[in-house]
Amino acid sequence: MTGLVRFAPSPTGLLHVGNARTAMLNFLFAKKESARFFLRIDDTDTERSKPEYEAAILEDLGWLGITHDLFARQVERADAHRAAAEKLKAAGRLYPAYETADELDRRRKRQIAMHKPPVYDRAALALTDADRAKLEAEGRKPHWRFKLSNSKVKWRDLLRGDVEIDTATLSDPVLIREDGRFLYTLPSVADDVDFEVSHIIRGEDHVTNTAAQIEIFEALGATVPLFAHFPLLIGAGGEALSKRLGSLSLRSLREDGIEALALDCYLAKTGTSDPIELRPSLDALATEFSFEKIGRAPAHFVPDELTALNARLLHTLPFEAVAPRLAATGIGGGAAFWDAVKPNLTRLSDAADLWTLVSGPVAPVIESTAFAAAAAEHLPPEPWSEATWLAWTAAVGTATGTKGRALFHPLRLALTAREHGPELKKLLPLIGRAKALARLKGETA
């Protein structure tokens, strides 16, 4: 199949896991179906859109491995949007309305008080040319509404099946504001038309928009794309993700040491019938992608599930995969250190803390000076290997008459000052004889 999907973020903030899931589902679908992926920056809200957010979106998607085949900024397509607006006007589907926000609000409140749905009453359609001229002479500027057909719009949603929405239950959407700027709806449809978007895959919070948008596609004489609306990703407690955006931004997850591939797998699998498990690549995730696997209930974002996936991924990574990042944070020890600590990591950033066990300074915990002295006495000469630990502890055990926890626990406390940690047979050669000896003597080293 050839086709085009689009991810259309507004650069008004950082991407969070919910947005990223939308991007991921579009990307996997495109990969699986050999469609292209269009990244469209929905920046018509010039007050809230910021270039630094656009840059952050590009960086965050790049981090996830989500690449695009096409790119556009809506602000640069104003001519196309104006042309679409003219077409709608010519077709009698775009009309000027002059109510202020206050007037609309009062009307809505009256309707609600009368138990009527708060749908725009189309008073503006009854205005005569003379009425409009009078309003404009008073300095009023119109906003422009799309005239819905007030009929049933139907589509076969690739996720929800047959959907039917009666547009008589909706207010005619405002497409252009008083100041001439476009709201989201018309630029979105006009761009979907011009770029020939074939599939619109997005959250189910857009289902109602889709009914109006389908009418706009039709009014523009364009082919209506296929739609797939998936249940949103919500917080573990059922709350909307935007409320906790800070901690759930891709930026903060990355800074927190989450691996891109762990998040890729999480985003691809959460809310599906597949288990949330590691896959080796985006290609593998794409092969397994199917709308049929996406459940009808909202997917819950459970940070612990992501962290567990991250830990499992780290445990499989070879040293080469992390070497530059370890080096960048001043962590030495090469492959031997990585091999020693990776089973203990949840996040790569945990490695920095464990590196201090090797590099020091460690203020040792000595439970028994006599025991520590005996242990120091039996430290074999270097060179050391993983086998050193076994030979050494056997000798210390014999000398002190200890075994099991009574033998190993004081050694761990003396060498690392911690109750738990990486396997000592792997750490010991990294710590080295000089430091091990000093620590056994109770010296900070």
Ligand code: GLU
């Ligand atoms: N910019 C819109 C949003 O972020 C795009 C929605 C859509 O997919 O049409 O909600």
